[in-house]
Amino acid sequence: MSPLFAFQLRRVARNKQFVFFTVLLPALFTIFLTKIIGGQMPGASERQDVAASIMVSMMAYGAIGAALGATIRISFDRASGWLRQLRVTPVPQTQVVAVDVTVGVLLTLPSLLVVALVGRFVNGVQLGLGTWIALVAVLWAASAAFVALGILVGLSLDEKAAGGAIGILGVVLAALGGLWWPVELLPEAMRGLAYSLPSYWYAELGRDVVLDGLPSAAAVLALAAYTAVFGVLSVLVGRRRPLYAVAG
């Protein structure tokens, strides 16, 4: 483990807001939504379906928040002058972004695991062991799309705009991508928008795994495409404006 990796991981994990919004809040939502909506269902099997669906949505919601929150902060590190300071130490510049990507990927895992545990042990969602493992693994791997998005936003925006973007992106991706309520409840016009958001396809991956044990090709392709686009754009922005460039 490189010293920079340990350092960054500690900084993000120490942030109470981060832990609240990415782990605690999605876990609480999972419980409340399942109580409210699941309670209106007539039979046990419908309640099962609703509980599983809500759990998947909240896993996605938490993981997206974690991926964005952990990576957009690269903008804050530029604004404080820290990235410029790091540039005049022997720490290689290539390591700086690589470490933030790794931290982002790693920190989506607690959201996924905690919500899954709540789903299983509080809400009684029943899946085979293989399905549980596949569910967490697929969502973890696909979180790369949101890590790439966070890096892109963090490299592109200044401190204030980036701070706002964490919250706004999280809300837009959740509300319009069908994480807080099913896409079917959205007005016809907005449903089209939902299908164009990475958050919809991300949750779709999870629903596919729960239903069939495997993600659908469409969802895999969509997420891969988003990851590639965000990744390429990040590289382009990073080339135009080096990490050590003075903010503003």
Next chain:
Amino acid sequence: MASAPALDIRGLTVRYGDTVAVDALDLSIPAGSTVALLGPNGAGKSTIVNAVLGLLDPTAGHVRVLGRSPRDAVRAGCVGAMLQHGGLPSEARVGEVLDLVRRSFGRAGGAVAWPLEDLVATAGIEGLLGRPVEALSGGQRQRVLLALALAGAPPLLLLDEPTSAMDVEGRRAFWTTMRGLAGRGHTVVFATHHLDEADAVADRVVVVAGGRVVADGTTAEVKAGVGGRTLSFTAAADRRFDGVPAVTAVSRRGSTVTLATSDADATLRALLAEGGLPDLEVRGATLEDAVLSLISTRRRTTIGATR
């Protein structure tokens, strides 16, 4: 490699659009010296520092740091720097930041190990290691940044306006530290517009104006190079000094006139021939007089050249 100068700059030119920040500048600094880069804001001091650190790519010319390219020198842990736009990370403790940077120098190899206690004492950050970065005062922050610059005991230290956030006492302590480092064989290059700092600390002063070196030598040489004397005396408000020989600058404060002269003998003789010089005082030029004179000369020549 041991014989390579700490810093070797040849023909360095940096342009930002139409503005020439540094103009075909040559500068060689042997290892072990303490050099002040002196000049007004916008003279090109920071641009030189940034070029030496590889933070910008020069339009033309070449920079070698201990025989290496700027980037290689930084990667190899040969350079420590306090930057004008450098800063500390949020959500971290001072000790964690310092530890990270010390380890990075340790990994780069080559750097002499600098025991933590010694480093902390040298930078004057005793008792701050457990403190969150957000809780530091401006002066403490600067000292932590100094500790980061010193963390790898790098052979070359580059300090860009290092005392800007410090009070008088902090400044004095800081320069005592710098003299100690120079005594241990470090090369210290600092940019400043505080002339007293340059006068007290540097064994060589490089005066920069308009992106060029306008004077380079010991502080005594720089002072001597501009004539070395100022005359002050009381004079009537309408008395003119246009035809007086060797006068390089005239200033008035109330009824007191101060003349800078490149030849005190000639100036005095001419003035005495015109009449009395009540309250006459003659003194050697301060470094400030010298620099002001050099910079104003430079401006005149620049204006002359563009016509």
